[in-house]
Amino acid sequence: MKAQLVLLLYSFISATAYGASSYIGIDGKEHAYAIQPQFKRAYPFSEGLAVVGVSQSADWREYKFGFINHVGQWVIQPQFDEASKFSGGLARVGFCGGYNKTNTNDISRDCKYGYIDKAGRFVINPQFDYAESFHLGLATVENKASDGSWLPSTYIDAS
Numbered sequence: 001m002k003a004q005l006v007l008l009l010y011s012f013i014s015a016t017a018y019g020a021s022s023y024i025g026i027d028g029k030e031h032a033y034a035i036q037p038q039f040k041r042a043y044p045f046s047e048g049l050a051v052v053g054v055s056q057s058a059d060w061r062e063y064k065f066g067f068i069n070h071v072g073q074w075v076i077q078p079q080f081d082e083a084s085k086f087s088g089g090l091a092r093v094g095f096c097g098g099y100n101k102t103n104t105n106d107i108s109r110d111c112k113y114g115y116i117d118k119a120g121r122f123v124i125n126p127q128f129d130y131a132e133s134f135h136l137g138l139a140t141v142e143n144k145a146s147d148g149s150w151l152p153s154t155y156i157d158a159s
Helices: 002-013
Strands: 024-027 033-039 041-046 049-054 064-068 074-080 082-087 090-101 107-116 122-128 138-142 154-157
Touching: 033 049, 041 082, 049 074, 049 082, 064 082, 074 090, 090 122
Parallel strands: none
Antiparallel strands: 024 033, 041 049, 049 064, 064 074, 082 090, 090 107, 107 122, 138 154
8 A cells, every 4th residue: 555655646746748748647546547637737635635737738838727636626727827735724826927038048927926725715815926835824925126126035824
């Protein structure tokens, strides 16, 4: 059982999609799919839900993320440009605008992050330029000043 669990976690965590025709499923017992391949991106379950990404394109910039349960049913429809696993009953999600090419040729996005509950309702509306997941009841968030520089980090709680 432990070996199967390790294999399940390894195959789930290490799965990536390449090309428009590649899909990720979740490997169950006896190497059969517990959830059929249908996702472009899939991440480990946390608090009963897993973040998964879907897209009609191979371009990662067009992915939309939502959350599924252990049988592969959508609990929160794919609507977010970014999403993180649930922690403390909340998940960090982001809505992103256009892409910026920096002077180092990196591509960055202008996003606003907030936090949803397991029903997909915003508990903290998208308002942060950077946000981390909650840990021990707190999350680090940051915003940019009008000149584009980063303001000091702060901690928020879920209330």
